[in-house]
Amino acid sequence: MQLVLEKRAERSGTIALVSPLLAIGLTIVTMVILFAILGKNPLLALHAYFIAPLTDGYSLQEIAVKATPLVMIAIGLSLCYLANAWNIGAEGQFLIGAVAGSWIAVRTQGTDAGAWVLPAMLVLAAAAGALYALIPAICKVKFGASEILTSLMLVYVADLFLDYLVRGPWRDPHGFNFPTTAEFDPVATVPLLIEGGRLHLGSIIALLVVAAAAILLARTIKGFEIRVVGAAPRAARFGGFNANQLIILTFAVSGALAGLAGIIEVAGPVGHLQPGISPGYGFTAIIVAFLGRLNPVGILIAGLFLALTFIGGEQAQIAMKIPLDVTKVFQGILLFYVLACDSLILYRFKLVSSNRQVPRGAG
Amino acid sequence: MELVEAIILAVLAASTPLLIAATGELVTERSGVLNLGVEGMMIVGAACGFAGAWLTGSIFIGALFGIVAGTMMSLIFALMALGLAVNQVATGLALTILGVGLSGLIGARFVGERITPAVHLSIPGLTDIPLVGRVLFGEDAFVYVSIALVVGVWWFLYRTRAGLILRACGDNHVSAHALGYPVLRIRTFAVMFGGACAGLAGAYLPLAYTPFFIPGMTAGRGWIALALVVFSSWRPGRLVVGAYLFGAVTILQLHAQGWGVGIPSQFMSALPYLATIIVLVMLSRARSGGSTAPAALGTVFVPDR
Incomplete structure (x- = not known):
């Protein structure tokens, strides 16, 4: 007897719903084994990872702060992946957005520039991220x-x-030779939502992005085109949809969102430009996009979950x-x-007898 | 003269991991499978290779550790992409993300340790010949293995029946299946070969290139290897040219930094990556008439019964 895959007549709706939960369950089982191999108490480790961060207000805010870039980038990536365009350079678009926005912050430092600074930084960062993403799209x-x-x-x-x-032109002259710009001025900083807390305006922007993407995909012709081009390229050609144009569009949008996320991270929680501003947000966002099933609301939930693992990981390291x-x-797991x-949505396993007659090739 | 020899030696050393990893990936892709996880398999190979060599004191065992680690990683890929018919691009990305984490975990306790690097061949008389002596007869074993690997793969793909069948799977899996060839089994072996090569290429870095392990030491070489396969038009011969060209770019920028050319070092370090993009664009453009890629590359195959 042999286990083989067989295509389902139609995609399974039930499995589509439970598959992310099943995946998380299987991952946790695997992690228990990994913790045991590392000689750590698995239950304590799981508690540190998934429960402890949810029990105090500071960590809860920190989860929202970490989820902000993940969700914004993943929303953009999901549009690309839906259209079958493989942007995996969001990390670079994030960094370029951070650099472009910081340019304004650095140039206006110590001047009496007004409230226009932060909006200008956000716009420039999004534009730079979009342009940077257009390079691979045009190639x-x-x-x-x-x-x-x-x-x-x-x-x-x-x-x-x-x-x-x-390290060169933008280094803070009073920074003891550390590779970092000077701390941004208050007008170049993303405002906090709660005085003395961590939560900042960026999280609201991320929520708006989720809502906009949900409307785009469910209610507009462009959203429909994106889904058709990815799911049925042949049908899309007959429908007169231009796949190349959509590659350009989805790359530009995802680059803009990644760039925006970059400057929000720098002008928000970090407060200055330095190397290592991203613990791999651009790559983790790929996981967020898939875990959220390339669906805006799903991505919001998945982003919060992945943010939880970042915070939980830090706490588990300390504790x-x-x-x-x-x-x-x-x-990765x-x-x-x-x-x-997800494969089980389209396929199912079937047992077949292995002693079937295999025809031999000519020769 | 001395300088020319030193540069050639450095280029060979920088090219070897690219050549080994790209040769493996070429076989994988020729069977119709696109494994984007080369970087992940390489970095795990580097960590395990160093661990093996540090624990046993033997470079050979270290290299074996790297090969086994790379193969195990590729088996995860095969299970997913071939067994469960998952999208190959997504699976390859997952493999790289997992590999980066795993290598950090495995390599953490070896950071800061040193080993004696792989010895270089030394034949009295031959190795001392000026200019060509050390280039031809004074390399470490990895360099000779990489050359043997390319020649072997060329011979296998174009001169054996098994190689012909493997290429058939990559060009038209439906026909290969109809002729009775076990497409998925053949592809699994091709993926494993790619994994073994990536693991060996990764192990080369801490065993011969630098005698210590640093997290993330592959620095995108796995991705450059993937680009090299495209550059080579899926032909082993051109792969050698491509790998040595890229090694030369890497060494050139290092030397330029050393000579104090008035360009910031970061711009020079970006050269290999920019060169990859430019080459990909120029090649794809030159080939606009028709693609040379295996026709079934990256497509899912679920055999019907």
Whole structure:
């Protein structure tokens, strides 16, 4: 007997609903095994990861702060993936957005520039992120170069460019030679929602982005085009939809959102530009997009969950000396289970007898 | 003269991991599977390779550890992409994310440790020949293995029946299946070969290139290897040219930084990545007539009974 895959007659709605939960369950089982191998008490570790951050107000705010860039980037990526365009360079678009927005903050530092500074930073960051994402999109549409590889290569370039700026022209002269710009002026800082707290205006922007994406996908022709081009390219061609135009559009939108997320992170929780402003948000957002089933509301929930693992990972490191890399392993395993469980929406397992007659090839 | 020799040696050393990883991926892609997880398999190979060498004191065992680790990683990919018919692009990304985390976890306790790097061949008389002696007869074993690997893969793909069947799976899995070839099993072996090569390429870095392990030491080499496969038009011969060209760009920028050219080092470090983009664009453009990629590359195959 042999286990084989068989295509379902139609996609299973039940499994589509439970598959993310099943994936999280399987991931937790795997993590228990991993914690045991590392010689840590699995129950205590799970508590530190998933329960402890939910029990105090500071951590709850911190989860929302971490979820903000994840959700914004993932919404953009989901539009790309729905249209079958593979933008995996969101990390680079995030960094370029952060750099472009910081340019205004650095140039206006110490001047009496008014309230226009922050809005200008946000707009410029989004524009820069969109332009940076257009490089792989145009290389793909005009020359047929793989957008996967070019967008990824640009992550390294953006990283080095940021590094050059904060070590060179933009370095804080009073920063004891640390590679960082000076702390941004109050007019160049994202305002907090609660005085003395962590939660900032960026989280509201992220919620607006989720709402806008939900409307775009469910209620507009463009949203329909994006879904058709990805799901049924042939039908889309007959319908007169232009796949290349959608690649350009979805890359630009996702780049803009990643750039916006970048400047919000820098002008918000971080407060200045420095290397290492992102613990891999651009890559974790890929997991968020898939865990959220490329659906805006799903992405919001998935973003909060992944943010929980970041905070939980930090707490587990402090409380139980569990290495931070466990969080990355956790996220990788989670993505595997999500993809595997999603496969069961379209396919089912079937037992077949293995002694079937296999015809031999000619020769 | 001395400088020319030193540069050639450095280029060979920088090219070898690219060549090994790209050769493995070329076989995988020729069977019709796009495994984007090369970077992840390489970095786990680097961590496990260093662990093996540090624990046993043997470079050979370290390299074996790297190969086994890369193969295990590729088996996860095969299970997902071939067994469960999951999208190959997404699975490959997941493999890289997982690999980066795993290598950090495995390698954490080895950061700061040193090993004796792989010895270089030394044949009295031959190795001492000026200019070419050390280039031809004074390399470490990995360099010779990488050359043997490319020649072997070329011979396998174009001169054996098994290679022909593998290419058939990559060009038209439905026909290959109709002829009775076990497409998924063949692809699994191709994926495993790719994983083994990526693991070996990763292990090369801490075993021969630098005698210590740092997290993230592959620095995108797995992705450049993927681009090299495109550059080579899926042909082993052109892969050698591509790998050495990229090694040369890497060494050139390092030397330029050393000579104090008035360009910030970060711009020079960005050169290999920018070169990859430019090459991809120029090649794809030159090929606008028709694609040379295996026709079934990256497509899901679920055999009907």
